[in-house]
Amino acid sequence: MNVILHICCGVCAAGAAHVLLAEGHRVTGYFYNPNIYPEEEYRLRLEAARRTAEKLKFELAAGPYDVENWNVATAALGGEPEGGARCSICYRMRLEKTFSFMRERGCDAFTSTFTSTLTISPHKPASEINRIGMEIGGVNFMSRDFKKKDGFKKAMEKARSWELYRQNYCGCIYSLQGVRK
Numbered sequence: 001m002n003v004i005l006h007i008c009c010g011v012c013a014a015g016a017a018h019v020l021l022a023e024g025h026r027v028t029g030y031f032y033n034p035n036i037y038p039e040e041e042y043r044l045r046l047e048a049a050r051r052t053a054e055k056l057k058f059e060l061a062a063g064p065y066d067v068e069n070w071n072v073a074t075a076a077l078g079g080e081p082e083g084g085a086r087c088s089i090c091y092r093m094r095l096e097k098t099f100s101f102m103r104e105r106g107c108d109a110f111t112s113t114f115t116s117t118l119t120i121s122p123h124k125p126a127s128e129i130n131r132i133g134m135e136i137g138g139v140n141f142m143s144r145d146f147k148k149k150d151g152f153k154k155a156m157e158k159a160r161s162w163e164l165y166r167q168n169y170c171g172c173i174y175s176l177q178g179v180r181k
């Protein structure tokens, strides 16, 4: 299959893209993460994603850094805990854009699918991400849980060996504030 892989960062891509490529899929990465704050952090993660794409030899495209849209969508949910309603909106926004990217590219619905690196994180429930993905893309969404079979551990090992940038918070200003407390 042609897989459009939403990529949240270089580390998660190192694990998820490796698995998909090993399964014989053709991977196109799509970096779309308007949730990331501040912009310097966004650039670090995008650069790490580019390095992963180079290492694993897959194409990577980057979407817009439309922070304003993300801020508006989550404005009332700043007090939500990580994993709560704000995160569901954040997942949805990124998956919707990835599906749009797939359609803009004219990908054939029978031979193409989309999914996300997000499920590799031990802090993110694959069930919720997959539920949203299925709502958006139906049969065009590939439900996965990349954290299975030590997926996250293997991704970290690759990231260390490639000396990739590794962040210590999920991405948004609220998750950054949580780390600093």
Ligand code: SF4
Binding pocket: 035, 036, 082, 083, 086, 087, 088, 090, 091, 170, 171, 172, 173, 174, 175
């Ligand atoms: S904690 Fe992570 S998933 Fe949740 S809203 Fe912030 S960046 Fe998005």
